[in-house]
Amino acid sequence: MLSLTLSGNCSLLPRPNNRRCALFFARTKRTTLVTSALTRETVAISQDAMADSRNLSFPILVNGVTGKMGKAVAEAAVSAGLQLVPVSFSSLDKPVRTLEISNIEISVHGPSEREEILSSVTEKYPDVVLVDYTVPNAVNANAELYCKFGVPFVMGTTGGDRPLLYKTVQDSNVYSVISPQMGKQVVAFLAAMEIMAEQFPGAFSGYKLEVMESHQATKLDTSGTAKAVIACFQKLGAIFDMNEIEMIRDPEEQINMVGVPEEYLSGHAYHVYNLTSPDETVSFEFQHNVGGRSIYAEGSIDAAIFLHKKVQSKAEKKIYDMIDVLREGNMR
């Protein structure tokens, strides 16, 4: 029986306040469509935050702050010292009017107002970068909208018609980062395994593989990430049948055996892979354990910063993925 462990301190560190940058913000009357004059908040601003705002602060609009991922990304944007545009969208015709994220009041608009609002946002914030975390059904329509207005965007939402998504973006020449996996470090790990498999095929011939993964109970299917890593190990010569993946979905087992912190039971992705030599004198083990959404939010911000850089440098290439973001190196 394999047991997964999470090393180190599992408690969430409180988000440090000194990283919150001063942002200009105010709401105008609803008769004018664009939020204009921004006022500086009087908060303690550390040198760090000031440096952030000087070096890489640019406006970022999160489409979908009413959702959990959108909210997490918006908060991460503020923490990173970016300028959160106080506007968002909802699929409901009459959505809740405002939402507060990190002390910023975001006005939420329904579908009928999308074009008007986006148009004035691009006027007010010409270098805005948009991050999309909506729903699969809205992916293509949203992409079309962004392309229509020439807004560079990070597509965090999965699903929708992917070939059509790429076609829409290619035809419009808009800058975008499209990646179903926004956990940057997980992408790095997966890429490393792929490179190893490609460079050294059969290096682990005869090795036996064991895989265990744990996700929130609502995730019925097997981890796609696990399957991708297994494919690498198979190229490396390991012996494994995809049916042998051990899926842990029982919360008791997740707490006691896997070591998932209780606060992440409803949202986590823990994976362990174990390779053993035929004579059992050698073993390799790889684990990647993600709790909550923070890694995806941070990865999205990295993607947005990367995209902003590409737009500013008028790069030739327009469509990017997480590997491109990784290759750029650390930008914060």
Added chain:
Amino acid sequence: MISLLQQHSIVASRHAQAYTRPEKPCMYRTRRRGAVARAVVTENIEKSSKIIGSSTAPFPILVNGCTGKMGRSVAESIISSGLTLVPVSFSGKEKPGGNITIGDVDVTIHGSKERETVLSSVINQFPDVMVVDYMVPDAVNANAELYCKLGLPFVMGTTGGDRELLYKTVKSSDVYAVISPQMGKQVVAFLAAMDIMAKQFPGAFSGYHLEVLESHQASKLDASGTAKSVVSSFQKLGVSYDMRRIRKIRDTTKQLQMVGVPEEYLGSHAFHFYCLTSPDDSVSFEFQHNVCGHKMYAEGTVDAAIFLYKKVQQKANKRLYDMIDVLREGNMR
């Protein structure tokens, strides 16, 4: 919340299960008198992938240093993989004499003074012979010179000596050689993957916290070079870490209970554990590579020998290789 110590006791219990040595009955063919024995050992294990396929001809290998632990282990692997073990070896002493038995092969041990004459006659008898060298650091350069003088392709498993001179000697002759201080092929693959990841994605793990733990036999006084190599990849990935923080476990009780080293391998093992944690503690990555005994290095050496033989037969342009080249070739058995 599980501390590093606690989680290692979990690891220990798992390893205890993984390392139960399976019983393997062996069958031997009787040796023909006066000729080189080709002992074929068939092991009755579930996966029969150890037997060399008919795709590789069983070429002869001479192991220089059969009397040492690594040399003996390699000789055994040579036999079990269906290759031909030349029943001749050398010792560091000038006139040792005597024989040792490895598998079903009676190996005559000659003194260091007789090296050149004995090797010359071995080459006469087995023109496509190859040498695998597991001697001592002090003998590395002299042995390399001799192999090059006689045009003998060789795999240099011995570490130390004057490495620059070693490469110079080989490059100025035309001899085929695989030189690698790390013969654990799969460990080299893992190290290379980490290195490639670090080069391709610099700073990907910026801000992440690293913990490293390694355990080796008590006699190994220095810290693991392999661990340092992996740490330096992580540093390129943006992790800030002081090499002195690597935890070296050399106390046998801790090795048994905390690390989970099987008792029979306390005197010879290399366990490594790395853990990367995100700044907010919500994400962790763990890597482990745990080696017991010498088998892995012996098997890697045989892979290197098979690879080299192939290059010699193909009359490849390149002469000098390392373990990465062997890995790139893919599985040859």
